[in-house]
Amino acid sequence: MAQRGGTRGAKGVAWSAVDLAPVVLIKGPEGLLGDRALDRLRAQALAADPHTERTDLTAAGYQGGQLDMLTSPSLFGEPRLLIISDLETMPDALLIDLLAYIGHPAPDVWLILRHGGGTRGKRLLDAIAKAGYPVVNADPVRNDRDKLELVHADVRAAHRRIDQRAAQALVDAVGDDLRSLAAGVSQLLADVEGEITVEDVRRYHSGRVETSGFEVADAAVTGQTARALTLLRHAFATGVDPVPLVVALGMKLRGMAKVSVAGHISPGRLGMAPWQIERARRELHGWDDRSLSAAISAVAVADEEVKGLSRDPQRAVEKAVMAICRLRGDRS
Known part of the structure; x- marks a missing residue:
């Protein structure tokens, strides 16, 4: 079972660097970064044990005591991955149960929490960070440097290359929508052979x-x-x-x-x-x-x-x- 904590800067850990822990918080409204963090954590859980049991729960529909039931020892002893989304809509019952849980997390359970922003549950968010659990930064990406890194990371993951001018042209064309930026990279990877050039971006993207x-x-x-x-x-x-x-x-x-x-x-x-x-x-x-x-x-x-x-x-x-x-x- 993973231990608490993890290397984390003042603004949280990047989605590409987060590792499983008994509790992980994905905090911020940027859906693409949150989805990627969740995909990474799910892959780690399945790599640790392919029989990991996954449960998804929306915060707004939570019933008091449900967390205890979902994290209680399994009949067959398989590890569990519990994902609670939209934490910003949580009722008081979930807030109370989570505050109690993070001090004594259940063994063989990975709890991933997603909070889309706002002040609801601030006491819980502060308690998670103070306890040393990983907090993933999913804030909106506004500066070109971070958007360019996203482009280069996706191209590297596909074992391909993109010219720096082409990467900048793509960022300039798409703007602040990260999902569209990622989709644009995906299109270029699918349709262009060899290194992606600025001419390719101009041809495919406006x-x-x-x-x-x-x-x-x-x-x-x-x-x-x-x-x-x-x-x-x-x-x-x-x-x-x-x-x-x-x-x-x-x-x-x-x-x-x-x-x-x-x-x-x-x-x-x-x-x-x-x-x-x-x-x-x-x-x-x-x-x-x-x-x-x-x-x-x-x-x-x-x-x-x-x-x-x-x-x-x-x-x-x-x-x-x-x-x-x-x-x-x-x-x-």
Whole structure:
């Protein structure tokens, strides 16, 4: 079992450096950094014991005494990973139970807490830090230096290279949205061979276009028909060209397909970072080989249509988005 504590600066430990402990707090509103920290901790738990039992709990739905039940000794003795999200919405019952728990954590239990920001539960957050448990910094990233490091880290994880000017051009194009920045890196890794250059970034990225494209793709592959179509129409209304929208849809589905057939192959051989593989696995929920193949075919048709075979390229993209949502199942 891990011991308390861990190296931590005044602003907390980075997501890429956090290690499992009886209690880990992920603090801040930046979802991408929080997700990556959680992915890292989950991977560590499974590496320690593949039979680790995972339980997810939303703070707002907590009932008094539930923490004791979830952390009590298991019948079969397997370690447990308990994840409590949205801690900023916690009721008083959870606050009281957690304050008692952190002083005497249960053996063979990894407790990961996610707090999206605000002052709710400040007493608990201070107590966790004072006890020496790791606190992951998931605050918004505003400066270019940290955004550039994110770009370079993702490229290195895929065993690839990106020119410094290209990395800066990508940061300049995407802005402050880290999820869009990560998606932009993923697209370049999928579509460009060899070192990524500034010309590649200029060809594929124009900030607003790629942001909208990946938002549409994210909504479509999770079956959010109304959101996907609303985003798509907004993209067209603001001047987004159909071609990069189809590129974003194709990249998303290709990544899912690679993960679907690869099993537990190493991330480096897939050309994807571990967090990208974990996300693709989540997005594969509700898909099978037949539906995924049909979705890829629909995007291939759209790709031909937006490049000259159709008199209405926007309608071609809309048909592809609707096909993907239908194949996934409408979850709007």
